[in-house]
Amino acid sequence: MGFTKEQLLARLKELGIKFEQYDHPAVLTVEAQAKYVGDKGGGLSKNLFLKDKKSRFYIVSALADTKVDLKVLSQRLGLGKGGIRMAPEEALGQLLQVPLGCVTPFALINESARYVSLLLDKEFKTQPHCFFHPLSNETSISVQASDLDKFLKSIGREPSYVDLEANPPVGKDQPPDLAILVPSGTIDIPDAPENSTSSQAVSEKSIPVQKKCTPASVKSAKPSSADPNAKDKPNNAAPQPNAFVESRLFVDEILKKTTELLLSEISTLTEDVAKQEALAKSVRKHLAPDLQNLTVMFKNTAYTQGFYAGSNCQPKRL
Amino acid sequence: MEKGEDKHEEEQDQVVNPWEVTAKDGGKIDYDKLIDKFGCQRLEEPLVDRVQRLTGRPPHVFLRRGVFFAHRDFDEILNAYEKGKKFYLYTGRGPSSEALHLGHLVPFMFTKYLQDAFKVPLVIQLTDDEKCMWKNLSVEECQRLARENAKDIIACGFDITKTFIFSDFDYVGGSFYKNMVRIAKCVTYNKVVGIFGFSGEDHIGKVGFPPIQAAPSFPSSFPHLFSGKDDLRCLIPCAIDQDPYFRMTRDVAPRLGYHKPSLIESSFFPALQGETGKMSASDPNSAIYVTDSAKVIKNKINKYAFSGGQDSVEKHRELGANLEVDIPVKYLSFFLEDDAELEHIKTEYGAGRMLTGEVKKRLADVLTEVVDRHRAARAAVTEEMVDAFMAVRPLPNMFD
Numbered sequence: 150m151g152f153t154k155e156q157l158l159a160r161l162k163e164l165g166i167k168f169e170q171y172d173h174p175a176v177l178t179v180e181a182q183a184k185y186v187g188d189k190g191g192g193l194s195k196n197l198f199l200k201d202k203k204s205r206f207y208i209v210s211a212l213a214d215t216k217v218d219l220k221v222l223s224q225r226l227g228l229g230k231g232g233i234r235m236a237p238e239e240a241l242g243q244l245l246q247v248p249l250g251c252v253t254p255f256a257l258i259n260e261s262a263r264y265v266s267l268l269l270d271k272e273f274k275t276q277p278h279c280f281f282h283p284l285s286n287e288t289s290i291s292v293q294a295s296d297l298d299k300f301l302k303s304i305g306r307e308p309s310y311v312d313l314e315a316n317p318p319v320g321k322d323q324p325p326d327l328a329i330l331v332p333s334g335t336i337d338i339p340d341a342p343e344n345s346t347s348s349q350a351v352s353e354k355s356i357p358v359q360k361k362c363t364p365a366s367v368k369s370a371k372p373s374s375a376d377p378n379a380k381d382k383p384n385n386a387a388p389q390p391n392a393f394v395e396s397r398l399f400v401d402e403i404l405k406k407t408t409e410l411l412l413s414e415i416s417t418l419t420e421d422v423a424k425q426e427a428l429a430k431s432v433r434k435h436l437a438p439d440l441q442n443l444t445v446m447f448k449n450t451a452y453t454q455g456f457y458a459g460s461n462c463q464p465k466r467l
Numbered sequence: 468m469e470k471g472e473d474k475h476e477e478e479q480d481q482v483v484n485p486w487e488v489t490a491k492d493g494g495k496i497d498y499d500k501l502i503d504k505f506g507c508q509r510l511e512e513p514l515v516d517r518v519q520r521l522t523g524r525p526p527h528v529f530l531r532r533g534v535f536f537a538h539r540d541f542d543e544i545l546n547a548y549e550k551g552k553k554f555y556l557y558t559g560r561g562p563s564s565e566a567l568h569l570g571h572l573v574p575f576m577f578t579k580y581l582q583d584a585f586k587v588p589l590v591i592q593l594t595d596d597e598k599c600m601w602k603n604l605s606v607e608e609c610q611r612l613a614r615e616n617a618k619d620i621i622a623c624g625f626d627i628t629k630t631f632i633f634s635d636f637d638y639v640g641g642s643f644y645k646n647m648v649r650i651a652k653c654v655t656y657n658k659v660v661g662i663f664g665f666s667g668e669d670h671i672g673k674v675g676f677p678p679i680q681a682a683p684s685f686p687s688s689f690p691h692l693f694s695g696k697d698d699l700r701c702l703i704p705c706a707i708d709q710d711p712y713f714r715m716t717r718d719v720a721p722r723l724g725y726h727k728p729s730l731i732e733s734s735f736f737p738a739l740q741g742e743t744g745k746m747s748a749s750d751p752n753s754a755i756y757v758t759d760s761a762k763v764i765k766n767k768i769n770k771y772a773f774s775g776g777q778d779s780v781e782k783h784r785e786l787g788a789n790l791e792v793d794i795p796v797k798y799l800s801f802f803l804e805d806d807a808e809l810e811h812i813k814t815e816y817g818a819g820r821m822l823t824g825e826v827k828k829r830l831a832d833v834l835t836e837v838v839d840r841h842r843a844a845r846a847a848v849t850e851e852m853v854d855a856f857m858a859v860r861p862l863p864n865m866f867d
Contacts, residue, residue: 395867396626397583442624442840446847449627449855456855 151246152258154285160258161283161292164303168290169278175286177250179213182280186289192276196252198245200236201228205332206244210254211270211313212279221316222268227325246284253282254297258304266332271310273297396444403440404433483708484663486601488735495742498536498707498734505710507537507732514538517545522584529577529733532800532809537707539717540729544702548585553866554700555693556581557683557728559592560620562612563602567619568754569834570736572841573801575623577733578704588629588692588865591620592683596635600672610636617853619757622844625856629865631692632856635679643688646723650678653719662711681716684728691859701728706735737797741773755834757841764838765831768795772830776816776823787819788826795823795830802833 152160161168173185179195187193193213200206201223211217223233241247244265245256254269256262273279278291292300298308309330319325408429415425481491483501490496502509510530519526529535544554558578560571582589593616595609604612613634620632639647654677659665665674684701686693693699703713710732717727738753752771755764775793777783790796790813803809812829815821 439840442844445624445626446844449621449852450847450849452627453849453852453855456858456860457851460858 151261152284154283154288157255157258157283158290160303161290161300164299166292166296166299168292168296170283171289171291172287173289175250177286182289183213186280186291189280189291191278191280191291192273193280194253194270194273196254196281198236198241198252199233200240201226201233201331206236206240206265207233207268207330207332208245208252208254208256208265209268209270209313210252210273210281212272212276215270215272215313217313218316222313222327224319225315225317225325225327226331227319227328228331247282248286251282251284251286253284254301255281255283257301257306258284264332266330267301267306267309268313268327268330269294269297269308269310270313272313274310396441396448399444400437400440404436407436408432484711485708488708490743496735501707502537505537505707505714507539507707507710507730510536510538510541510731514542514545517542518584521545521548524584527577527580527584528804529573529580529801531806533734534573534801535577535704535731535733537732538730539713539732540727541702541731544700544729547700552698552700553587554585554702554729555587555686555865556589557592557701557703558589558705559594559680559683560616561594561598562609562616563598563604565612565615566751566756566758567616568756569802569837570754572619572623572757573733573736574704574706575620575625579624581702581704582626582629586629586866588862589625589631590683590689590692591617591625591630591632592680593617593632593634594680596639596672596679597676600670600676606636610634614853617856618845618848619841621848621852621856622841624844627852627856628867629862630856631689631859631862632853633859634857637857638859639679642690643682646682646685646688647678649723650681650716650719651675653722654678654715659715662715677712677715680712681719684713684716684720685723685725687725691861692865698726700726703728703730705730705732707732708735736801737794739767739771739773739794741792741794742797755838757838757845759838761831761835761839764834768827768831768834772798772827774823774827776826777819780822783822784819788816788823790817793826795826799826799830799833802837803829 158168158170169189171186171189173182176182176185179193183193194210195213195215195217196211197209197217198206199209199219207226209217209222219233220230224230226233236244238249241249241252244259244261245252246259246261247253247256254267257265257267273294276294278293279297280289280291281297282288283290301308311327311330317323317326411432412425412429415428419425481496481500482489483496488496510533515526515530518530525531547554556578558574560575578589581587593613595606595613598604598612599606599609613636617632617634656674659674659677663673663677682688684703686696686699686701703709705713710730713728713730720727739755740753752767755767759767773792773794775789775791775796777786777788788796793816796813796816799809799812803812812821812826816823816826
């Protein structure tokens with residue numbers, strides 16, 4: 150059950166977040182919204198709900214006059230040209246649990262939006278306050294950017310501010326600068342054609358491409374690699390602490406989760422336990438060497454970046 | 468051409484030293500004779516089992532198939548390890564060319580396994596100075612090649628938190644040089660001529676080089692890594708032609724109060740054209756290079772891999788293949804992980820039920836997988852990563 154406007158506003162009050170509330174007839178566009186709150190100062194926001202080819206979802210929240218070029222954004226995220234487009238309507242309802250025309254960063258309060266990545270326009274910070282829909286088209290609230298950050302942190306999100314109009318080159322020597330904002334878990338909407346298992350295996354492979362990922366994001370990637378839509382599975386034990394030190398254990402953890410998922414998926418196809426076991430074994434055997442290599446490379450890359458940062462570190466200014 | 472210790476024996480005997488490897492009368496290298504002559508020991512099955520027990524994982528393909536077949540004091544290393552005493556690994560490469568082939572990767576693949584299985588640190592020496600002295604290359608070119616080779620080495624999957632790569636031109640000096648001098652003082656000119664076969668015409672750079680390859684065997688050469696750990700043992704995985712260097716080192720070690728370094732030695736990786744052929748950088752068809760595409764690999768194997776199969780299908784079905792000289796089977800024994808599958812291929816092919824084409828196809832698949840994986844890893848190696856691997860830095864987690 151998605152949060153209601155009232156619940157959200159109550160939560161904001163609990164957090165001590167100041168906001169101005171304006172009720173108005175339902176609006177579906179920024180222009181329409183502007184008719185009611187356009188004269189109140191501050192910035193109106195336009196909010197895009199986007200999806201990439203691997204079923205990963207993004208909210209891009211920007212000032213109304215910021216130009217957002219989806220082609221550029223797609224490249225900066227490392228998705229190639231044209232890798233990102235507007236998400237289908239049903240995703241809006243299922244993931245964000247808001248009606249059409251109501252995309253808002255506040256939708257992330259919903260558990261269903263756990264894996265939706267949020268990109269915030271850095272221009273929000275230049276405004277005294279900005280307008281967003283509080284899960285309803287019939288209201289707009291104005292909050293300060295810092296208070297939006299407070300809200301996001303309270304739901305376990307790090308606010309990511311991006312220069313949305315920038316168009317940095319992306320190539321062999323210039324990795325996509327926003328790649329770090331690509332969610333690590335894919336989301337399986339029941340009527341989507343992709344098999345969640347294959348997209349999971351693919352999302353593991355995409356990790357080493359994002360050279361800017363730090364070990365911290367690896368840690369957060371691990372729990373989220375479990376499929377959110379998995380059928381009832383036994384509760385997985387937390388990965389052993391050494392899983393982040395030794396690549397073999399790390400790979401074992403990944404393969405364990407992958408094969409568990411695979412087994413739960415194919416148990417619907419074949420009752421034959423021996424066949425299931427054989428399949429799991431085969432997956433492990435074939436994936437292990439490749440994953441080992443990828444893991445070691447990932448670790449080496451992370452260390453290298455840390456080393457570079459450390460050796461170029463300026464002494465603390467007193 | 469330099470000759471080994473057998474200079475004084477029959478001229479047609481096989482020659483094995485760091486700069487030349489030739490079999491007797493154009494035949495195969497006699498490894499038993501080599502072990503005998505060098506005085507090292509065979510790596511027997513019980514030792515391989517012991518490795519499995521101590522490391523808790525199946526032994527590497529190269530151990531199972533006898534690729535690494537000889538050693539000096541490897542059992543000492545295992546004894547100490549059992550008692551909780553760790554060791555460090557030392558291996559190296561002479562960066563004489565940019566093109567690396569699969570044979571070059573063999574010692575590194577094995578060393579990576581040792582690093583993972585025993586959880587020990589590793590130092591890798593790039594002897595750019597040696598190549599500068601022996602091949603007619605400039606200092607700058609050798610340094611460049613060293614860095615390029617470092618990338619391929621890193622691509623083998625070494626853990627940066629446990630690995631220090633250094634080039635002689637960069638690192639020689641300080642404690643390392645002190646050990647070089649200590650070692651040099653213990654080896655007479657006559658001795659070094661006897662071991663390496665230098666002549667009056669050879670320049671003094673060559674004569675002075677052996678201590679450089681010996682020094683990394685002693686932990687005090689790396690104060691930033693092993694300070695205070697003078698008791699740490701060293702294990703050197705290498706091809707058996709490097710044995711002379713370390714015979715010399717082992718001789719010197721007790722006189723300097725250090726442990727003798729242990730060795731674990733491999734046989735030579737055969738050229739595509741057969742054991743008698745020489746793998747040479749000038750003949751690209753004598754080896755599979757890490758830059759070869761799937762198509763090139765398939766083509767090289769089909770055209771150049773020496774086959775032990777018979778001339779005609781009928782004859783083959785009757786007599787079976789000669790596994791002794793067959794290169795595809797030889798290569799598979801290096802790179803095909805699955806013991807059962809290899810056995811099956813050997814049985815069927817040896818009996819004539821499997822044809823050369825099938826074996827070659829399987830080999831092409833296996834090698835393509837190896838090469839592709841290497842290429843992908845190589846692409847991820849940046850200049851910064853090379854700098855980080857080669858930085859003189861402490862490795863606090865080297866035994867984790």
